[in-house]
Amino acid sequence: MSEDKELVIQANESFYRAFESLDSQRMEQVWAEDDSIQCGHPGWQILRGRKAVMESWRRIFENTPAVRFMLTDICVALHGTVAWVTLYENLIGSVEGQNVSATVLTTNIFRKRPEGWRLIHHHGSPVAQPPSQADPTTVH
Amino acid sequence: MSEDKELVIQANESFYRAFESLDSQRMEQVWAEDDSIQCGHPGWQILRGRKAVMESWRRIFENTPAVRFMLTDICVALHGTVAWVTLYENLIGSVEGQNVSATVLTTNIFRKRPEGWRLIHHHGSPVAQPPSQADPTTVH
Numbered sequence: 311m312s313e314d315k316e317l318v319i320q321a322n323e324s325f326y327r328a329f330e331s332l333d334s335q336r337m338e339q340v341w342a343e344d345d346s347i348q349c350g351h352p353g354w355q356i357l358r359g360r361k362a363v364m365e366s367w368r369r370i371f372e373n374t375p376a377v378r379f380m381l382t383d384i385c386v387a388l389h390g391t392v393a394w395v396t397l398y399e400n401l402i403g404s405v406e407g408q409n410v411s412a413t414v415l416t417t418n419i420f421r422k423r424p425e426g427w428r429l430i431h432h433h434g435s436p437v438a439q440p441p442s443q444a445d446p447t448t449v450h
Numbered sequence: 451m452s453e454d455k456e457l458v459i460q461a462n463e464s465f466y467r468a469f470e471s472l473d474s475q476r477m478e479q480v481w482a483e484d485d486s487i488q489c490g491h492p493g494w495q496i497l498r499g500r501k502a503v504m505e506s507w508r509r510i511f512e513n514t515p516a517v518r519f520m521l522t523d524i525c526v527a528l529h530g531t532v533a534w535v536t537l538y539e540n541l542i543g544s545v546e547g548q549n550v551s552a553t554v555l556t557t558n559i560f561r562k563r564p565e566g567w568r569l570i571h572h573h574g575s576p577v578a579q580p581p582s583q584a585d586p587t588t589v590h
Contacts, residue, residue: 346527348525348527348536350536350555350557350575352575353575353576353577353578354577354578355555355577355579355580355581356523356536356555358525358536383496385488385498387486387488387570387571389531389532389561390530390531390532391529391530392529392530392532394559394571396488396490396496396498396571396573415490415495415496415573415575417490417557417559417571417573419534419559421529430527431527431534431536431557433536433555433557433573433575434575435490435492435493435555435573435574435575435576436493436575436576437493437494437495438493438494439495441495
């Protein structure tokens with residue numbers, strides 16, 4: 311596996327660890343310092359620009375006592391200084407006072423910056439029928 | 451607007467005209483000749499590889515008497531030979547024998563090839579509350 315591919319996988323992992331930490335500052339560090347960032351939370355309208363995206367994370371974190379992700383079927387596409395990762399977020403936790411368990415199909419796009427690979431686009435969407443044979447160890 | 455941005459918008463438009471045509475061969479021409487293509491139809495599991503993606507279109511087209519799209523809030527991000535478009539698909543039509551009207555948030559990723567910009571990734575997801583002030587004439 312190329313070094314960049316490895317770094318993209320790490321950046322992707324950092325995003326989910328930041329999400330689990332429910333720490334807005336940690337989440338801010340995962341994203342590019344770029345006003346063109348975009349974020350589509352499952353079922354939400356798309357948010358564009360750093361201010362709107364970071365406000366959404368603060369709001370989510372304020373209303374989430376705990377959340378854990380198991381990532382499955384991770385696939386990385388690398389094109390120079392841009393890369394995207396597709397995967398299923400297998401989510402367990404407590405969101406806005408209710409226990410939830412869900413599978414979300416996600417596209418995360420990263421851009422290579424001097425400081426490392428940073429997230430610039432997140433699009434998550436509910437999956438009607440989660441895959442039955444997802445393998446958490448598989449990285450394509 | 452840069453020439454490439456204009457060409458990406460045209461490639462994106464071609465994807466929806468191919469969808470409306472319900473013509474599998476036309477849809478095949480919109481996508482890159484690349485086995486790394488991926489497609490996440492709303493609510494579906496992600497499909498990876500040209501064979502799986504094209505089979506899905508044939509299946510959708512066989513079960514769709516008619517469909518029309520109005521695209522709103524189109525935003526293009528251009529990074530060298532890779533570009534992505536986010537937008538809302540405002541969909542009206544008849545799908546699998548039922549009239550439908552829906553709004554789908556979409557990320558379409560394109561790659562510049564010798565033959566032009568071609569789709570390599572499509573991810574569409576239902577939006578719970580469609581935006582109220584979408585402007586079909588706006589391209590960011």
